[in-house]
Each structure stands twice: as structure tokens, then as C-alpha cells.
Amino acid sequence: MNIKFLGKIFGTSNSRKLKKLGKIVTAVNTFEAGFEALDDEQLKAKTEEFRQRHEKGESLDAILPEAFAVVREAGKRVMKMRHFDVQMIGGIILHEGSIAEMRTGEGKTLVATLPAYLHGLTGEGVHIVTVNDYLAERDANWMRPLYEFLGLTVGIIGSGQSPTEKQAAYQCSITYGTNNEFGFDYLRDNMAFRPEDKMQGNLNFTIVDEVDSILIDEARTPLIISGAAEDSSQLYLAINKLIPKLEKGVPKKDVPKMMEDKDNPPEESGHFSVDEKTRQVELTQAGYSLIEDLLSEQKLLEEGESLYSATNLSLLHHVHSALKAHHLFKRDVEYIVQDKKVVLIDEHTGRTMDGRRLSEGLHQALEAKEGVDIQSESQTLASTTFQNYFRLYNNLSGMTGTADTEAFEFSQIYGLSVVVIPTNKPMLRNDANDLIYMSVEEKFEAIVEDIKEISEKGAPVLVGTASIDTSELLSKFLKKENVKHEVLNAKYHEKEAEIIAQAGRAGAITIATNMAGRGTDIKLGSFTREDFIEHLLKRSLASKSLKPDATEEELRENVYRKTAPSILPGVNKRQAEEMSFDELELALLRHWAEEFTWMSGKAVEGAGADELRTELDKNGRCKLHRLRWFKNVEDLGGLHV
Structure with a gap:
């Protein structure tokens, strides 16, 4: 109570920070x-003028107001976009080495141009980090005209580039790329034999897009460069054939030591146990005995020798790798098989990671399991983590739509503060409560019904899933109901841009793993009256007599008389035609109010048409009660996620 009271008097630390930054925006x-x-x-x-002033000792803080104003003016002329005041605040926060939390759609890509230009004046390099190659290329080419207008150069780093191409990209004023590519280039520079072979240069200033995903979710993800080692492909194949002969058990029950019966310890079942949480497998005593016998039969283990002996530890390691490959790594979840290769999937983005391999023989075990060519084992030559790498930058900043919940971790690990920036306009999005179902099948059936209902109104639908197999399972449910849709996951990476471009069109249904949710733009479509009529006819919501020059009252009457027999119980086609329009409209409004609102039956019967429409507006799920000549997807309620 006291904290809330003091907050009202003095304001929160976030509001005080925004007030302070507001003065700079005024400047x-x-x-x-x-x-x-x-x-x-x-x-x-102005760019050359700023450079000279900085070389003479003037700080970037002093140049900032003018530099930001120049970028804003250039944006208006080149991009036809003006930086809003809240975007200016975001730019200042990034310049100061903090994290800007901005809601989805607030224009973080444009915000990054402000501090990127300011720090680009120093000639020491600016690195803008994105979560995938698609966004790196899109953002760089989208903002390139603005930077080049102001005399700065833009480079893009990506996988498959030659060292010469990489060097050229890093020598640009501003360089775009993924967190993986920046991290691996750092490792490659550390392995270079000559200074001229290095690519990255100074780690001066970086802006990390989707900073929570990269610096928190993937913080401890190891970046490893490996070299070839000995070829053990035949051993992997031999052990892979033995794994199906082992029977999976369950882990020993956790028994408090005080209650443990020393004379009768809990029995281990099966030949091995799997711990999903720690991602480990463990052979039971019976499993050790059986695998030793099987290995002896295959002449892989000398008769009478133990797997525990020092000379056989490598063999034991191969067995553990094969068990993990079969029981911890699921196809289409952790990896896919593409072009007769095992390709890993990034658990955070759902994207395939070409060229990335699991270490310690796990990748070879997966290749043996899937029956593809086994590539030679590797040994680690250089390694780091994202957490260690990004802390090397002189100035680290980031932006995302979800950072405040991890503010403590950002402060403790990276020394970064989080500032929550208000939206430029009031939020219109309606955040519904979560729905819990008793079974997966019931959940998917409810999702399909929800999709059909929303799609019939013409609004686009985006369904987010956590894995490829979930997205394909939902796709099967929709196909069963003959619902046309698109699937966007790591299997269809090449079609990504095309699918995303269509995802905001009227009636579009897109199923996506979280690869599509991070930073990708979905443009909401617009349509003509002819398009809208076509949409209504396809869904049997209007009769063919409806013409583009009809008034909005004629539009409603056409649609209501067409749909009433299938909506109103006890009303047939003839009755719907004979009822007066006012009577028919009221009957439909009452039916929708009972279905979509919390009004009681008595309240519905006693309410007039205007009152019913007002109650239906609050829910947002029904659109036919306000039917008019809709011009765009926003009129239909926007994108449903």
C-alpha cells in the first residue's frame, strides 16, 4: 500500500526515466x-559536420539531438516515414546502453536507425543483431536507402559468405547479421593465424533485436567450431542395431533416506531409464549385463571384459549416445531429415540450423538412427556462449516487446536496465483469457471450430505452435474439415516470405512455429467491394443478387435473409423472406447476444436492437451485427492469434 502511495506521489522509476528522456526529445x-x-x-x-565535431572532442550525447533530427528528416524524405516521439525515446535508450521494451508493431526496426546513425559517425562499427537471416536481410535492405542517403554504408553477414565478403561487410558503417553469425565470426577471428585474416574488427556498439530471446533464452547456448577427427561410422551403425534390443524402464522412485529400506532397495526396471528433464539416459545393472553380452557377440568387446574398464569407456559413450538419439531426440521436433542429412532445429525459433552439428558423437548417432550417411566425428577447436560473447562489446543495447519480466536477469548478468516505452497510440488489441482442455484432441477440435468461426467472418487467423509436429498435427485436423490454410515451419523455410505476405489477407489461415512470430511483419490487407462480395458468396453468407453499388442497409438485408434459416432455430427460407427486416434483424441480434455475450435470456428478450449491438461490441467476436461495406482487415477485427 505504501509503495503504491509513494509511486503516485513521486512516480515509478520508469515514469521518471521517461520524463527525463522527454526533455531530450523536446530538444x-x-x-x-x-x-x-x-x-x-x-x-x-550534416553527416560530415557531425563527424568533424566528434573528432574534435564533442561527445555523442551532445550531437544526439541534431543527429536524431537529421535521421527523422531523412526518414520523411527517403522512407516516407516520420519517427514518432516514442521512437525517439527508444533511440535514446539504445544509445545509452539500455533495453527498450516496445510493444509489437511500434516500429523497432525504424528506431534502430537513430542510434545506429549516431554511432556510425565514429567509424568504429555498429552491429545490428537479428534472430534469423531473413530478418537481417530484410531490415538491412529496408533501411539501406535511409543510411546511404546520409552517407553511411550498410553490410550484411550471412552463412556461406567468403572471408573477403565478410571483411567487406564488417568494414561498413553498419552491419546486420544473426547472433549465430556474429558469434561464429568472433571464434573464426580467434583462430586466424594472421591479423589480415581477421574479419570482425572492434566490438564497439551493438543493438540486439529480440534481446530477451538472444541474451536470456539462448544465453548459455554454446557456439562451437569443430574439426574432423577419426571415422567411427561402422561402430555407430553396429551399436545402433543393438539399441532396439534394450527395454526402456522407469527411473527409480525418489525415496527419502530416512524411509529407505537398506535390505530391500527399490528395484530398477528395464535395461535403461530416461530422464527427460536433465536429458540423460542411465543403464540399469540388467542393461549393463545385456549390452556387454551383445557387444561380445558382435566382437566389439573382448569376452569377459567390462564396459567399465578404462579401455572401453569410449564404447560405453557410444552406447549412451545411441540411447539418447533413440529416446531423447524426436524427429520433426529436435531435428528433421532433409536431403538425406540430419538437420537440427533451433528450439527457440523453430528454424533449421544448416551446418550446425551436435557434439560428443550425438549427431553421428542420429545419422545412424535415420539411416543416412554418417559424417566423421569432430573435435572442438574453439567455443564460447552468447552470454560471454555479447559482454565483450563496449556498448551493448537491445530492444524487444517482452523484456520487463526479465529485468532482474538483464541487470545482474549484463548490467542492462529495462525501460518500458508507451505505445504511440492507445492499444486496441483484445487479450483473451487462456482456455484449458482435458485432452489434446479436445483442444485441437476447439481450435478448429474457433478458426472456422473467425475465418467465416473474413478475418485472418495466425496459429502459433511450439514444434513442427504440432503444426502438422493441427494441419491434419484442418484438412479433415476441408479448411484451406498454409503451414509455416522449418520444413518450408523457402516459402516463408510468400506465406507471411499473405497471412494478413482477409480469410487467410496460417499455422506457424515460433519462427514466424519473432520480428516478422504481417501486413493487414485491404479489399474492394467486389472482393468482399466474393468472400461472402464463398461462405454462403450472401445471395448472388448482391451488387457492389448496394447501400449498407441493402447489404445487411441480403446477408441476414440468406443466413437466417441456418442460424435461427425454427426459421426456414420462406419465413426469412416474409419477415419484416426489422423483425428479422432483432431476432438475429438476440440469437448472437445469447451466443456471444453474458446477458441472461430475460435481459436479451427485453433489450432493444441498439442495446444488443452495444453488448456485442464488447465481446468483439461477432461482426455481422455491425455489418457494412468493410474496406480492410482492421474493419473485420484485425488479425486473430
Whole structure:
């Protein structure tokens, strides 16, 4: 109570920070009118002026108001986009080495141009980090005209580039790339024999997009560069054939030591146990005995020798790797088989990771399991983690839509503070409560019904899933109901841009793993009256007599008379035609109110048409009660996720 009371008097630390930054934004705004009067050449000349001022000792903080105003003016001329004041605040936060939490759709890509330009003036390099190659290329090419207009160069790093191409990209004023590529290039530089072979240069200033995903979720993900070692492919194949002969048991029950019966310890079942939480397998005593016998039969283990002996530890390791491959790694969840190769899937983004391999023989065990060519084992040559790598930068900053919940971790691990930036306009999104179902089948059936209901209104639907197999399972449910949809996951990476471009169109249904949810733009579509009529006819919501020049009242009457027999109980086609329009409309409004609102039956019967429409507006799921000539997806309620 006291904390809330003090917060009302003094404001929260976040609100005080925003108030302080607001003064800098005011200073930026004072330059807008003056810079509008400059011609293009005069505006471009500002870049060289700022560089010279910085070389003479003026700080970036002092140059910031003018520099940000120049970027805003250039954005208006080149991109036809003006940085909002809240985006200016975001830019200042990034410049100061903090994390800007901005809601989805607030224009984080444009925000990054402000500090990127300011730090690009130093010539020491700016690295903008994205979660995947698609976003790195999209953002770089999208913002390239703005940077180049102001005299800065832009580079993109990606997998498969030659060292010369990488060096050229890093020598640019601003370099875009993925966290993986930046991290691996750092390792490659550490393995270089000559200074001229290095690519990355100084780690000066970086902006990490989706910073919570990279610096928290993937913080301890190891980046490893390996070299070839000995070839043990035949051994992997031989042991792979033995694994099906072992029977999976259950882990020993956890028994408190005080209650443990020393004379009768809990028995181990099966030949091995699997611990899903720690991702480990353990052979039981019976399992050791059986695998020793099987290995002896295959002449892989000398008669009478133990797997525990020092000379056989490598063999034991192969057995453990094969057990993990069969019982901990699921196809289409942790990996897929593509072009006769085992390709890993990033658990955080759902994307395939070409060229990435599991260490300690696990990848070879997976290749033996799937019957593809087994590549030679590797040994670690260099390694680091994202956490260790990004802490090497002189200035680290980031932006995301979800950072405040991890504010403590950001502060403790990286020394980064989080500032929550308000939206430019009030939020319109309706966040519904979670629904819990007793079984997976019931859940999927409910999802399918929900999708059909929303799609019939014409609104686009995006369904997020955690894995490839879940997205394909849901796809099967939709196909069963003849619901047209698109699937976006690691298997269809090449179609990603095309599918995303269509995901915001009226009636579009897209199933996606979280690879599509991170930073990708879904543009909401618009349509003509002819398109809208076609949409209604496809779903049998209107009769063919409906014409584009009809009034909105004629539109409603056409649709209501067409749909009433299938909606209103006891009303047939003839009755729907004979009822007055006012009577028919009221009957439909009452039916929708009973279905979509919390109004009691008595309240529904006593309410008039206007009151019923108002109650239906609160729910947001019904659109036919406000039917008009909709012009875009926003009129239909926006994108449903």
C-alpha cells in the first residue's frame, strides 16, 4: 500500500526515466522546422559536420539531438516515414546502453536507425543483431536507402559468405547479421593465424533485436567450431542395431533416506531409464549385463571384459549416445531429415540450423538412427556462449516487446536496465483469457471450430505452435474439415516470405512455429467491394443478387435473409423472406447476444436492437451485427492469434 502511495506521489522509476528522456526529445523536435528547410545536399552534409565535431572532442550525447533530427528528416524524405516521439525515446535508450521494451508493431526496426546513425559517425562499427537471416536481410535492405542517403554504408553477414565478403561487410558503417553469425565470426577471428585474416574488427556498439530471446533464452547456448577427427561410422551403425534390443524402464522412485529400506532397495526396471528433464539416459545393472553380452557377440568387446574398464569407456559413450538419439531426440521436433542429412532445429525459433552439428558423437548417432550417411566425428577447436560473447562489446543495447519480466536477469548478468516505452497510440488489441482442455484432441477440435468461426467472418487467423509436429498435427485436423490454410515451419523455410505476405489477407489461415512470430511483419490487407462480395458468396453468407453499388442497409438485408434459416432455430427460407427486416434483424441480434455475450435470456428478450449491438461490441467476436461495406482487415477485427 505504501509503495503504491509513494509511486503516485513521486512516480515509478520508469515514469521518471521517461520524463527525463522527454526533455531530450523536446530538444530534438526544436530542430525539425529548420532541417525541413534544408535541401537534400545540405541535409547530407550534416553527416560530415557531425563527424568533424566528434573528432574534435564533442561527445555523442551532445550531437544526439541534431543527429536524431537529421535521421527523422531523412526518414520523411527517403522512407516516407516520420519517427514518432516514442521512437525517439527508444533511440535514446539504445544509445545509452539500455533495453527498450516496445510493444509489437511500434516500429523497432525504424528506431534502430537513430542510434545506429549516431554511432556510425565514429567509424568504429555498429552491429545490428537479428534472430534469423531473413530478418537481417530484410531490415538491412529496408533501411539501406535511409543510411546511404546520409552517407553511411550498410553490410550484411550471412552463412556461406567468403572471408573477403565478410571483411567487406564488417568494414561498413553498419552491419546486420544473426547472433549465430556474429558469434561464429568472433571464434573464426580467434583462430586466424594472421591479423589480415581477421574479419570482425572492434566490438564497439551493438543493438540486439529480440534481446530477451538472444541474451536470456539462448544465453548459455554454446557456439562451437569443430574439426574432423577419426571415422567411427561402422561402430555407430553396429551399436545402433543393438539399441532396439534394450527395454526402456522407469527411473527409480525418489525415496527419502530416512524411509529407505537398506535390505530391500527399490528395484530398477528395464535395461535403461530416461530422464527427460536433465536429458540423460542411465543403464540399469540388467542393461549393463545385456549390452556387454551383445557387444561380445558382435566382437566389439573382448569376452569377459567390462564396459567399465578404462579401455572401453569410449564404447560405453557410444552406447549412451545411441540411447539418447533413440529416446531423447524426436524427429520433426529436435531435428528433421532433409536431403538425406540430419538437420537440427533451433528450439527457440523453430528454424533449421544448416551446418550446425551436435557434439560428443550425438549427431553421428542420429545419422545412424535415420539411416543416412554418417559424417566423421569432430573435435572442438574453439567455443564460447552468447552470454560471454555479447559482454565483450563496449556498448551493448537491445530492444524487444517482452523484456520487463526479465529485468532482474538483464541487470545482474549484463548490467542492462529495462525501460518500458508507451505505445504511440492507445492499444486496441483484445487479450483473451487462456482456455484449458482435458485432452489434446479436445483442444485441437476447439481450435478448429474457433478458426472456422473467425475465418467465416473474413478475418485472418495466425496459429502459433511450439514444434513442427504440432503444426502438422493441427494441419491434419484442418484438412479433415476441408479448411484451406498454409503451414509455416522449418520444413518450408523457402516459402516463408510468400506465406507471411499473405497471412494478413482477409480469410487467410496460417499455422506457424515460433519462427514466424519473432520480428516478422504481417501486413493487414485491404479489399474492394467486389472482393468482399466474393468472400461472402464463398461462405454462403450472401445471395448472388448482391451488387457492389448496394447501400449498407441493402447489404445487411441480403446477408441476414440468406443466413437466417441456418442460424435461427425454427426459421426456414420462406419465413426469412416474409419477415419484416426489422423483425428479422432483432431476432438475429438476440440469437448472437445469447451466443456471444453474458446477458441472461430475460435481459436479451427485453433489450432493444441498439442495446444488443452495444453488448456485442464488447465481446468483439461477432461482426455481422455491425455489418457494412468493410474496406480492410482492421474493419473485420484485425488479425486473430
